[in-house]
Amino acid sequence: MALYFFTPFIAIILTILGGGIIFYILGFNPIEALKFYFITPISNLYGFSELLLKATPLCLIAIGLSFCFKSNNWNIGAEGQLTFGAIVGGGVALLFYNQEGFYILPLVILAGAIGGMIFALIPAILKTYFNTNEILVSLMLVYVSKLLLDYLVVGPWSNPEGFNFPETRQFSDSSRMPLLFEGLRIHAGIFLALAAVMLSWFILYKTYLGFQIKVSGLSLKTAKYAGFKGKTMILVVFMISGACAGLAGVGEITGPIGQLHRMISPDYGFTAIIVAFLGRLNPFGIIFASLVVALTYLGAETAQIFLQIPKYTGQVFQGMILFFLLASDYLLFFKVKILSLKKNELRH
Amino acid sequence: MYKNFFRYLISAIFLLGFSVNSNADFKVGFVYVGPTGDHGWTFQHHEGRNAVEAAGIKTTFVESVPEGADAERVIRQLAQSGHDLIFTTSFGYMDPTNKVAKDFPNVKFEHATGYKREHSNVSTYSARFYEGRTLLGHIAGKMTKTNTIGYIASFPIPEVIRGINAMTLAAQKVNPNIKTKIVWVFTWYDPGKEAEAAQALIDQGADVIMQHTDSTAPVQTAEKAGVWSFGQASDMQRFAPKSILTSIIDDWAPYYVERAIAARDGTWNQQDTWHGLKEGMVAMGPYNSAMGADLVKEVEQLQKDLASGKVHSFTGPIYDQKGNILVAEGKVADDGMLAGMSVYVKGVEGDIPK
Numbered sequence A: 001m002a003l004y005f006f007t008p009f010i011a012i013i014l015t016i017l018g019g020g021i022i023f024y025i026l027g028f029n030p031i032e033a034l035k036f037y038f039i040t041p042i043s044n045l046y047g048f049s050e051l052l053l054k055a056t057p058l059c060l061i062a063i064g065l066s067f068c069f070k071s072n073n074w075n076i077g078a079e080g081q082l083t084f085g086a087i088v089g090g091g092v093a094l095l096f097y098n099q100e101g102f103y104i105l106p107l108v109i110l111a112g113a114i115g116g117m118i119f120a121l122i123p124a125i126l127k128t129y130f131n132t133n134e135i136l137v138s139l140m141l142v143y144v145s146k147l148l149l150d151y152l153v154v155g156p157w158s159n160p161e162g163f164n165f166p167e168t169r170q171f172s173d174s175s176r177m178p179l180l181f182e183g184l185r186i187h188a189g190i191f192l193a194l195a196a197v198m199l200s201w202f203i204l205y206k207t208y209l210g211f212q213i214k215v216s217g218l219s220l221k222t223a224k225y226a227g228f229k230g231k232t233m234i235l236v237v238f239m240i241s242g243a244c245a246g247l248a249g250v251g252e253i254t255g256p257i258g259q260l261h262r263m264i265s266p267d268y269g270f271t272a273i274i275v276a277f278l279g280r281l282n283p284f285g286i287i288f289a290s291l292v293v294a295l296t297y298l299g300a301e302t303a304q305i306f307l308q309i310p311k312y313t314g315q316v317f318q319g320m321i322l323f324f325l326l327a328s329d330y331l332l333f334f335k336v337k338i339l340s341l342k343k344n345e346l347r348h
Numbered sequence B: 001m002y003k004n005f006f007r008y009l010i011s012a013i014f015l016l017g018f019s020v021n022s023n024a025d026f027k028v029g030f031v032y033v034g035p036t037g038d039h040g041w042t043f044q045h046h047e048g049r050n051a052v053e054a055a056g057i058k059t060t061f062v063e064s065v066p067e068g069a070d071a072e073r074v075i076r077q078l079a080q081s082g083h084d085l086i087f088t089t090s091f092g093y094m095d096p097t098n099k100v101a102k103d104f105p106n107v108k109f110e111h112a113t114g115y116k117r118e119h120s121n122v123s124t125y126s127a128r129f130y131e132g133r134t135l136l137g138h139i140a141g142k143m144t145k146t147n148t149i150g151y152i153a154s155f156p157i158p159e160v161i162r163g164i165n166a167m168t169l170a171a172q173k174v175n176p177n178i179k180t181k182i183v184w185v186f187t188w189y190d191p192g193k194e195a196e197a198a199q200a201l202i203d204q205g206a207d208v209i210m211q212h213t214d215s216t217a218p219v220q221t222a223e224k225a226g227v228w229s230f231g232q233a234s235d236m237q238r239f240a241p242k243s244i245l246t247s248i249i250d251d252w253a254p255y256y257v258e259r260a261i262a263a264r265d266g267t268w269n270q271q272d273t274w275h276g277l278k279e280g281m282v283a284m285g286p287y288n289s290a291m292g293a294d295l296v297k298e299v300e301q302l303q304k305d306l307a308s309g310k311v312h313s314f315t316g317p318i319y320d321q322k323g324n325i326l327v328a329e330g331k332v333a334d335d336g337m338l339a340g341m342s343v344y345v346k347g348v349e350g351d352i353p354k
Helices: A002-025 A030-038 A045-070 A078-095 A104-130 A134-154 A189-206 A208-218 A220-225 A230-257 A268-278 A283-307 A313-333 A343-347 B002-022 B041-054 B070-080 B091-103 B129-143 B158-174 B191-203 B217-225 B253-265 B293-308 B335-339
Strands: B027-031 B058-062 B085-088 B108-112 B122-127 B148-153 B179-184 B208-211 B228-233 B244-250 B272-275 B282-284 B325-327
Touching (some): A045 A078, A045 B070, A078 A104, A078 A134, A189 A208, A189 A230, A189 A283, A283 A313, A283 B070, B027 B253, B041 B228, B058 B070, B070 B091, B129 B282, B148 B158, B208 B217
Parallel strands (some): B027 B058, B108 B122, B122 B272
């Protein structure tokens, strides 16, 4: 069990070593490159706040995904749920354009969560009642939501004063997340992520639903034998997952972005899958994992600014983390036996 | 009390980061929206950066910066790490650029294709690409046999509509029967979509294809189908040597060098630059010999006249699709009208997406 939580660290160390080798091959001083990658970005308060800002949506989405993945439901479409949540939340924010009121922001956030929830219900309902494959459905719905967003920002919701550029108006301050510190972009959305962590820990480890989820994840047959109502549980985990992704989306548009446009998420919904597994589907593990993965984004930028290392190394690092995690799982939990064939065995 | 404390703390951190580096050499930063190898928009900005570097000024670039929440951090990091002049080379960086400019009054910012200059250290710049479109229109009008020109458009912003109109007007001048068919792809860079759009236009009878998107896919599709095409942003001739008649080339290099030297020498001022063929910010690739010597001569003359101002791309009478007059006979469209252009001229088929 201890080993189970230890492998992510092995994976990270291997990734850093692997990264050092890649930097060396590319002709950079590996120590210096790794320093710019993993230390420089967070060497001051601003950098650290940006790390938290970047980790917030990843953490939220991964927390939601952990419910699905723990119960053997493969929701791959968090990116779509994030986008749809942002659309619904952004729609409400635009509805209250230029209006004041303390109730506006909570409404916007709620709308975002509900949007994500509804969008996640589509693959869940199709799975439970029509036996479709949730991986395919949730993945394909990502494109649906992105195209819908494209349509809205180009057409009906585009900024009337924006020269037809594909973006909406800037939201009014009443529907923006409050900033925690002046001059930094870190906003109240981080509390949503922390609340999600606490709540998910409580649900997973202290409630009957959490027990159902875990048992279904370990063995579907046992769950059925125990008389768990599988269908309801599937719907619930998808709803939780969708709501979290929707919150992440609405946090981005009411936080650092401040409007709807086509680039609201650099594929957070997909990266969060890595985060969820790196965090071992454990709420507190996910906090840690989201920080590590967020750092690979920031590090890629810093490394390009200071050393002109191609920015795509960030994606290479994310890929390596997942690869080494899966590899070390495999090598640690399966015994490698070298069998010697004896003569008499051959005769059989 | 606490608010003030944090304010001081944070400004102290900013200043610290800034002052450590301010003694270092003069440095210029570039933020790109695409990869440097796109052979279109970003590629040309990167060429401009190379020219600045060749002029003996240190530069840094960050490529493929999404136009979302990440842009502000990248721009801020460049400002913080001692860059004295920062070029942000995509429209989507408009608000982040202005936001960061506010916090770094000693750093100069240059934003491409935008219209917001909220602080005195922000300049904007763009090119009169439509002058190149006029030349393409003239060539297309002469070369088409089907009288149908296919146009792959990205977003219905004034810059793109201006290009469609300039091309159509020039084509009509040499061939009154011309029709412009448009496919909107709603992307700046998606080789797959662009190729599909090119094919769709060819299937509808277009025998000349042009695009306001950044990849080389449309010219390659045209080459395969045996129709004419034009390169966009950079000289794309080697991707479709038979099909390409010429390319509109964005040449940012002279501007970047000039502005970098000005910033270094302390003569940089806020301005809104809109340069064209005259200043060389818009240049033309080599003309395909398949055009014939006469047409090449004509086009070269037109290029000179556009550069000297003798000919204007938008000279009246110009009518919109419904036949209402936009620019009266003998008049030319002013820059204000060009900057906000949002209707098609007569001869363009379809509606602007809303």
